[in-house]
Amino acid sequence: MQEYKIFLKKIGILGITTILVSFNQLILLPILTQSLSILEYGVWVQYTITITIVPAIAVLGLPYTMVRFLSPHKSREEIQEVFYSLGFTVVLGSLLMAIIFMLSATFLAKNLFNGNLFVAMFLPLSLFLNGLTLLFFDFFRTFQEMKIYSLFSFIQAYLVVLLVAALVFKGHGINGAIIGLIISQLILIIAMYIPILRKIGFKIPLFSNLREYLNFGLPTIPTNLSFWILDITDRYLIGLFLGLSFVSYYSAAYLLGNLISIIMSPFYTLLLPNLALYHAQGRIQKIKTLINYSLKLFLIIVIPLFFLLSVLSLPILKVLSNPEIAFGGYFITPILALGGVFFGLYGIMSQVIILEKKTRITGNIWIICAVSNLLMDITFGFFWGIMGIALTSLAVYIFAFIISLYYSRNYIRLELYPWFLIKSILTGFLMCIIIIILNPHKPLDIVLTAILGLSLYYLVLWKLGGIQEKELIFVKSFFEDIQYSLKQLIYRLKI
Numbered sequence: 001m002q003e004y005k006i007f008l009k010k011i012g013i014l015g016i017t018t019i020l021v022s023f024n025q026l027i028l029l030p031i032l033t034q035s036l037s038i039l040e041y042g043v044w045v046q047y048t049i050t051i052t053i054v055p056a057i058a059v060l061g062l063p064y065t066m067v068r069f070l071s072p073h074k075s076r077e078e079i080q081e082v083f084y085s086l087g088f089t090v091v092l093g094s095l096l097m098a099i100i101f102m103l104s105a106t107f108l109a110k111n112l113f114n115g116n117l118f119v120a121m122f123l124p125l126s127l128f129l130n131g132l133t134l135l136f137f138d139f140f141r142t143f144q145e146m147k148i149y150s151l152f153s154f155i156q157a158y159l160v161v162l163l164v165a166a167l168v169f170k171g172h173g174i175n176g177a178i179i180g181l182i183i184s185q186l187i188l189i190i191a192m193y194i195p196i197l198r199k200i201g202f203k204i205p206l207f208s209n210l211r212e213y214l215n216f217g218l219p220t221i222p223t224n225l226s227f228w229i230l231d232i233t234d235r236y237l238i239g240l241f242l243g244l245s246f247v248s249y250y251s252a253a254y255l256l257g258n259l260i261s262i263i264m265s266p267f268y269t270l271l272l273p274n275l276a277l278y279h280a281q282g283r284i285q286k287i288k289t290l291i292n293y294s295l296k297l298f299l300i301i302v303i304p305l306f307f308l309l310s311v312l313s314l315p316i317l318k319v320l321s322n323p324e325i326a327f328g329g330y331f332i333t334p335i336l337a338l339g340g341v342f343f344g345l346y347g348i349m350s351q352v353i354i355l356e357k358k359t360r361i362t363g364n365i366w367i368i369c370a371v372s373n374l375l376m377d378i379t380f381g382f383f384w385g386i387m388g389i390a391l392t393s394l395a396v397y398i399f400a401f402i403i404s405l406y407y408s409r410n411y412i413r414l415e416l417y418p419w420f421l422i423k424s425i426l427t428g429f430l431m432c433i434i435i436i437i438l439n440p441h442k443p444l445d446i447v448l449t450a451i452l453g454l455s456l457y458y459l460v461l462w463k464l465g466g467i468q469e470k471e472l473i474f475v476k477s478f479f480e481d482i483q484y485s486l487k488q489l490i491y492r493l494k495i
Contacts, residue, residue: 257336
C-alpha cells in the first residue's frame with residue numbers, strides 16, 4: 001500500500017500539472033478565435049495537430065523504448081549509451097521527416113493551410129524540434145523525475161500562450177502565432193537538455209543493442225501512425241469536404257471532450273516505468289495491484305467529468321469562443337468525451353501488453369482502427385457531417401478498449417468494478433438533472449455549478465458505497481502529502 005501511495009502521490013503532482021497545462025488550450029481558444037478569422041483558426045488547428053502526431057512517427061518509437069529498457073539500468077555509462085544511441089537515431093528520423101515535409105510545402109500550403117506557404121515552410125522545423133522534445137520528456141519520465149517533468153510541461157504550455165498571444169495581439173495574425181510557437185519550442189529544448197547534460201554528460205554512442213531497441217520501437221510506429229490517421233483524418237476530412245469553418249466547430253468541441261484523455265496522461269506517463277521495475281524484480285502481484293488501482297482511480301475521476309462536460313458543453317463553448325463555434329459543435333462534445341473514457345481505459349490496460357513486449361498487438365489494433373476510421377469517416381461524415389465523424393471516433397475507441405482488455409487478461413486479471421460503474425452512472429445522471437435545472441450561463445455561474453455538481457456526485461456515490469471508507473482515508477492522506485510537497489516546492493522557489 002505504501003508503494004502505491006508513493007505512486008499515487010506522483011500521479012497527483014503530475015495530474016495537477018496536467019490540469020494546469022490543459023488550461024493553456026482554453027486560454028488560447030478565445031485569444032485565437034477572437035483575433036483570427038475562422039479560416040485562420042482552422043489553419044492553426046491543422047498545424048498543431050500535425051506537429052503533435054507526425055513526430056511520434058518520425059522518432060521510430062524510440063523515446064518510448066527508452067522508458068521500457070532504461071528504467072532498470074543504474075550506471076552512468078549504461079544510461080549514456082542507451083540515451084545517445086536512441087537520441088542520435090531520433091535526430092536522424094526527425095530530420096528525414098522534416099526534409100520530406102519541406103519538399104511537400106507547396107502541396108501542404110494549398111491543401112491544408114488555405115494557401116499559406118509561410119506556415120507550410122516553417123512546419124518542418126516544428127516537426128524536427130518536437131521530435132527532440134519527445135525524447136527529452138521521456139528521459140525525465142524514465143527516471144521518474146516528475147517535478148522536473150511537470151515543470152517543463154508547465155513551461156511548454158504557457159510559454160506558447162505568452163509568445164503566441166503577444167504576436168497575435170500585435171497584429172501578426174496566424175504567421176505570428178506560428179513564429180511564437182517555434183520560438184517556444186527552441187527555448188524549451190535548450191532548457192530541457194541542460195539538466196540532462198549535467199546528469200549524464202555527453203558521449204558518442206556505440207549503438208550497441210540498437211537492433212533490440214528498434215525491434216521493440218518499430219512495431220509501435222503503426223500504432224503512432226494509426227493515432228495520426230485517427231486524429232488528423234477527422235479534421236482533415238472535415239476541412240476537405242465541409243470546409244475550415246467546420247474544422248473550427250469540431251476542434252472547439254474536441255478541445256472539451258479531449259479533457260478526458262488528458263486525465264489519462266499521468267497514468268500513461270508513470271505506469272510503465274513502475275511496471276517495468278516490478279517486472280524486472282518478478283513482483284507480478286504488485287503489477288496487478290497497480291494496474292487495477294489505476295483503473296478504479298481513473299474511473300472515479302473521469303465518469304463525473306464526462307457527465308459534467310456533456311451537460312455544460314454549450315455554455316462553456318459560448319464563453320470560450322463565440323456563438324457560431326459554440327452552436328456549431330457543442331452537440332458532439334458528449335460523444336468525444338465518451339470516446340476519451342474508452343481511450344483512457346485502453347491506455348492503462350495496454351501497458352500490460354507493452355510490458356510483455358507485445359507491441360505488435362497494439363500496432364495491429366490501431367492499424368485496424370485507422371483503416372476502419374478512415375472508411376467510416378468518409379461514409380458517416382458524408383451523411384451526418386461532424387456528428388458522423390464523432391460517432392466514428394467513439395466506435396474505434398470502444399473497439400480498441402475491447403481488444404486490449406481481451407489480450408491484457410491473458411497476462412493479468414483486470415477488474416472492471418461493475419457495481420461501482422452502475423452506481424457512478426446513476427449518480428452522474430442525478431448530477432446532470434440538477435445542473436440542467438440550474439442552467440448556468442455566466443462564467444462564474446458555470447464554475448460554481450460545476451463545483452456543486454461534483455461535490456454532490458462524490459457525496460452521493462460515497463453514500464451508495466461506490467467509494468469505501470478506507471479509500472477516503474487513503475485519499476485524504478494522499479492529498480495531505482500533495483499539499484506538503486507543494487508547500488515545500490513553493491518554499492524552495494522563494495529561496
